Amino acid sequence: QAMTADIAHELRTPLTVQRAHLEAIQDGIYPTSPESLQPVLEQNLLLTRLVEDLRTLALADAGQLDLQLTPTDLPALVARITERFQPQAAARQISLLSDLPETCPELLLDPMRLEQVLGNLLSNALRHTPPGGEIRIQATCRQGQVVISVHDSGPGIPPEGLPHVFERFYRLDKARQRSEGGTGLGLAIARHLTEAMSGSISAQNHPQGGALFTLTFPIPAGSPR
Numbered sequence: 001q002a003m004t005a006d007i008a009h010e011l012r013t014p015l016t017v018q019r020a021h022l023e024a025i026q027d028g029i030y031p032t033s034p035e036s037l038q039p040v041l042e043q044n045l046l047l048t049r050l051v052e053d054l055r056t057l058a059l060a061d062a063g064q065l066d067l068q069l070t071p072t073d074l075p076a077l078v079a080r081i082t083e084r085f086q087p088q089a090a091a092r093q094i095s096l097l098s099d100l101p102e103t104c105p106e107l108l109l110d111p112m113r114l115e116q117v118l119g120n121l122l123s124n125a126l127r128h129t130p131p132g133g134e135i136r137i138q139a140t141c142r143q144g145q146v147v148i149s150v151h152d153s154g155p156g157i158p159p160e161g162l163p164h165v166f167e168r169f170y171r172l173d174k175a176r177q178r179s180e181g182g183t184g185l186g187l188a189i190a191r192h193l194t195e196a197m198s199g200s201i202s203a204q205n206h207p208q209g210g211a212l213f214t215l216t217f218p219i220p221a222g223s224p225r
Helices: 002-026 034-061 074-091 111-128 159-164 174-179 186-196
Strands: 070-072 095-099 107-109 134-142 145-152 200-205 211-218
Touching (some): 002 034, 034 186, 070 111, 074 095, 074 111, 074 134, 074 145, 107 111, 111 134, 111 145, 111 211, 159 200
Parallel strands (some): 095 134
Antiparallel strands (some): 070 107, 134 145, 145 211, 200 211
């Protein structure tokens, strides 16, 4: 019941915004122009992301996630993902840094799904890091496992929020995340995808400040370096 209520609430806001703008255009209050249609398009894109996120979670709940597990060069993949987020970080005046090993045993992962997980973590970090701050993504290979961490210099996670950060529709900053197009499902999806690839994910506050998200994946026996 709570899930149904959350979904209805999340759908209502973008639908209301779209209807208001379309009625204003229809009544001649707004001209029919790219500028007046832009808010409608933005809310439509938000609805599309929400529906796709809900579909991903439904597949995860049913155990039907489509995974294409292949031997993956993790440092190279993380480097590509980090590079893809550099323009967004630069636009927000945030330093996006990486600390990756030169070599690491190959992991049996779905590269696109791992990119989705790290994309959600980096998007979340960008939302909560102020201008002039930094985000550091680090990978280490040790004791039969690979650990990937994303640490931002934002305000961190309120103690009362730590047990809930991976819950669906849970928001630390409800107004800001919705205004920036978040669906409130990114971290829930990150958890499901990570666990589907035999990994684990955790969240905590870093001793030096900011939030720290950690992914851990086992290194398969006999994996080539």
